[in-house]
Each structure stands twice: as structure tokens, then as C-alpha cells.
Amino acid sequence: MSSHAPAVKSALIILEYMSDVQRPLSIAELSRETGINKNMISRILSELIEQRWVSRDEEAATFRITLQPFQIFSRILSGMTLHTLAIPVIKAIWQQTKESTQLAILKDNRAFYIQQLDSTRMVRVASAVGGNYPLHCTAPGKVLLAWAAEDDRHELLSGELVAYTANTITAPAALRRELETVRRQGYALDREEFSRGIVCCAAPVFDYTGSLQGAVGISSSTVYGSAAELFERFGQLVINGANQISSQLGWQDRNNHFSQ
Numbered sequence: 090m091s092s093h094a095p096a097v098k099s100a101l102i103i104l105e106y107m108s109d110v111q112r113p114l115s116i117a118e119l120s121r122e123t124g125i126n127k128n129m130i131s132r133i134l135s136e137l138i139e140q141r142w143v144s145r146d147e148e149a150a151t152f153r154i155t156l157q158p159f160q161i162f163s164r165i166l167s168g169m170t171l172h173t174l175a176i177p178v179i180k181a182i183w184q185q186t187k188e189s190t191q192l193a194i195l196k197d198n199r200a201f202y203i204q205q206l207d208s209t210r211m212v213r214v215a216s217a218v219g220g221n222y223p224l225h226c227t228a229p230g231k232v233l234l235a236w237a238a239e240d241d242r243h244e245l246l247s248g249e250l251v252a253y254t255a256n257t258i259t260a261p262a263a264l265r266r267e268l269e270t271v272r273r274q275g276y277a278l279d280r281e282e283f284s285r286g287i288v289c290c291a292a293p294v295f296d297y298t299g300s301l302q303g304a305v306g307i308s309s310s311t312v313y314g315s316a317a318e319l320f321e322r323f324g325q326l327v328i329n330g331a332n333q334i335s336s337q338l339g340w341q342d343r344n345n346h347f348s349q
Contacts, residue, residue: 095268116134129336142157148220175192179191190306191205193233193306195233199221202220218226222308225292229304230304274288278316286312288309288311289307296339302335302338
């Protein structure tokens with residue numbers, strides 16, 4: 090192998106394969122499936138057994154991964170909160186766009202801002218940490234609704250859909266279609282639906298289990314363009330930022346969350 094630490098690389102390949110298949114494996118099968126020679130696998134397994142990362146069935150001469158690596162992973166995750174991981178990402182988006190930038194979570198059936206940096210532009214959109222906004226007419230809110238559990242989404246949609254502007258979607262069927270579009274395209278837009286003269290785009294943040302954790306968004310004045318134009322300028326930056334936070338939370342499979 091080209092790696093300067095071939096044993097470490099091989100150990101990681103073996104552990105990853107064992108965690109994927111979740112069943113007892115022989116040395117021969119491990120060698121066949123990973124491409125690592127049997128002698129190397131035998132030496133690595135001996136060390137992993139000693140460290141309690143792998144257990145051996147003496148009678149069957151098979152091996153399987155233990156919970157030890159997952160316990161370590163859990164300890165790491167406990168120190169990696171959404172808020173902490175998002176800080177540099179939200180700041181980077183804000184610095185590049187100069188627009189109001191936020192991180193929202195679902196709380197009490199509202200989009201609750203746990204991070205917010207105000208626009209530095211001449212005509213600015215201002216809000217605050219702790220601000221909470223309706224779900225059906227804001228971009229972060231639509232994201233939170235779109236990936237909510239079906240029962241929760243049904244409950245959230247069962248209440249009155251208040252019209253804040255002429256653009257607010259107030260018909261449940263129309264909102265469901267909007268949420269389907271959000272899930273399909275992977276982002277949401279607010280087209281002056283909550284406040285006249287303000288547009289927004291937002292994208293979802295997932296954790297290692299695939300559960301929605303929040304929404305990253307930016308808001309702007311229509312002085313600088315429509316919601317579509319805002320997305321054209323900065324949408325990919327918002328999506329990439331949300332994906333970066335998701336990756337740090339252990340999320341890997343983007344495609345499973347977006348309808349085709």
C-alpha cells in the first residue's frame with residue numbers, strides 16, 4: 090500500500106467492513122472482501138481483540154466487531170453539538186454574503202434561531218438569537234416542516250395557516266405541494282411570504298442518524314433581488330454550509346433525504 094502506515098489503514102478498512110456487514114466473518118472472507126492478505130488480517134485482528142474492538146468465536150473461527158468503537162464514537166458526538174459546529178460555518182456564509190445569516194431549530198412548533206448574524210448591507214434584514222418564526226411561511230420553517238416526521242408534520246399543518254402577506258401559502262394542500270418541492274430540490278425559499286420586502290433561502294442539516302437537526306438560512310431585502318435571485322447568488326453556498334455541518338455531525342448519505 091502507498092500509505093505510510095499500512096497497518097493502520099488496513100485496520101480501518103477491516104473495521105469499516107465489519108461494521109457494514111454486522112455478522113461473524115472468517116479471516117478468509119475478510120481477505121477476499123477487503124483485498125488485504127490473510128497474514129496482515131490475522132495480526133490486526135489479534136491487536137483489535139486485545140483492545141476489545143473485535144471478539145472471536147473460537148469454535149467457528151470467526152470474528153465480529155464489538156461496541157467498543159461505537160462507545161468511543163458516542164463520546165465524541167456528545168462533545169460535538171450542532172451549535173458549536175455551526176459557528177464557523179454560519180460566520181463564513183455571513184462574511185461571504187454580507188446578508189443576515191441564521192441557524193434555526195424546531196422548537197414549540199416554530200423556527201427558533203439559535204444563531205443569527207445581521208446583514209452588513211446598506212438595506213439590511215435584522216433579527217435576533219432567540220427569535221422564533223412561523224413554519225409555513227419562512228424558508229428555515231419550511232425546511233423544518235419538510236423533513237419533520239409524517240405524524241409531526243400532519244399535526245403542525247393541522248392548525249391555522251396565518252396569512253402574513255399576500256404571498257403566504259394558507260391552503261394546506263398547496264403547502265404540502267410546496268414541502269414536497271422543498272424535499273425534492275433540497276432547499277426552501279421564502280418569497281416575501283412572512284414579510285413584504287424580505288426574501289430568504291434555507292437548507293437542511295442532518296446528523297449521523299439521518300435525523301433533521303436544523304436549517305441554515307440567509308435573508309435579504311428585495312432591494313437586492315427576488316428569492317430566486319438570492320438563491321442564484323448564494324443558494325449553493327447555503328447548501329454547502331448546511332452539508333458541511335451535517336458531515337461534521339456524521340451524516341453521509343445525502344441522496345436518501347431528497348425525493349427524486
